[in-house]
Amino acid sequence: MAMLEVKDLQVFYGMIQAIKGISFEVNEGETVALIGANGAGKTTTLHTITGLLSPKKGSVVFEGKEITKVPAHKIVSLGMAHVPEGRRVFAQLSVYQNLKMGAYTRKDKAEIDEMLETVYKRFPRLKERQNQMAGTLSGGEQQMLAMGRALMSKPKIVLLDEPSMGLSPILVNEIFDIIQSLNKAGTTVLLVEQNAKKALSIADRAYVLETGRIVQSGDAQVLLNDESIKKAYLGE
Numbered sequence: 754m755a756m757l758e759v760k761d762l763q764v765f766y767g768m769i770q771a772i773k774g775i776s777f778e779v780n781e782g783e784t785v786a787l788i789g790a791n792g793a794g795k796t797t798t799l800h801t802i803t804g805l806l807s808p809k810k811g812s813v814v815f816e817g818k819e820i821t822k823v824p825a826h827k828i829v830s831l832g833m834a835h836v837p838e839g840r841r842v843f844a845q846l847s848v849y850q851n852l853k854m855g856a857y858t859r860k861d862k863a864e865i866d867e868m869l870e871t872v873y874k875r876f877p878r879l880k881e882r883q884n885q886m887a888g889t890l891s892g893g894e895q896q897m898l899a900m901g902r903a904l905m906s907k908p909k910i911v912l913l914d915e916p917s918m919g920l921s922p923i924l925v926n927e928i929f930d931i932i933q934s935l936n937k938a939g940t941t942v943l944l945v946e947q948n949a950k951k952a953l954s955i956a957d958r959a960y961v962l963e964t965g966r967i968v969q970s971g972d973a974q975v976l977l978n979d980e981s982i983k984k985a986y987l988g989e
């Protein structure tokens with residue numbers, strides 16, 4: 754049984770259909786990439802999985818349980834965390850306060866402190882800056898904070914929406930290294946990216962989304978060497 758199963762999903766914005774019947778799955782322990790150009794429907798797909806949007810048709814099943822109609826605020830406590838596009842940290846709050854917000858589903862203080870230590874270990878830069886206002890962090894640091902905040906809920910799966918956006922190549926590498934080590938430590942990853950090359954380089958499998966449809970899928974290494982993918986997405 755797949756950990757996350759998306760079945761024949763159709764999502765509309767008013768009259769416009771953004772997602773035209775897509776199905777895919779993420780197995781426990783995998784890193785799965787969802788790649789595609791601007792407007793392909795990547796963010797819409799993540800928002801539908803996390804309950805921010807509701808589909809007209811289709812279903813989302815997490816650990817065997819249908820969650821299609823579960824609202825966003827209840828999804829986190831099931832073990833699914835979403836790192837939104839554009840980070841969306843609370844600019845007026847400190848790094849520490851932002852991280853604490855990520856643990857809002859947890860009540861046990863010892864457990865929250867333990868998660869905080871784990872996050873600081875993974876992101877030493879956040880520890881150094883724990884009292885800094887989040888709005889004054891660099892883009893890369895804000896991405897780390899958004900990821901750290903998601904990890905505070907101790908998720909089984911993390912959904913990342915374009916973590917590389919707007920970052921320098923060095924920082925992109927740093928963020929992707931962190932995603933990889935996070936996955937090695939046992940967190941399942943669904944990674945949405947326009948940076949197909951980087952995403953495929955760390956993913957086990959991938960799906961290619963084009964104007965609301967999945968047009969190709971398979972082993973990430975195979976897709977990385979696929980001529981049509983190279984031309985369309987890898988700039989080769």
Ligand SMILES: Nc1ncnc2c1ncn2[C@@H]1O[C@H](COP(=O)(O)OP(=O)(O)OP(=O)(O)O)[C@@H](O)[C@H]1O
Nearest residue numbers: 766771789790791792793794795796797798838947
């Ligand atoms: N709130 C909205 N109202 C109407 N149309 C929307 C809305 N949000 C997204 N869309 C449209 O749905 C389609 C898919 O958008 P989506 O944001 O999911 O794409 P994306 O793959 O995440 O793109 P990007 O890489 O630019 O983030 C686009 O055509 C977009 O214009």
Ligand SMILES: [Mg+2]
Nearest residue numbers: 795796797838
């Ligand atoms: Mg998007």
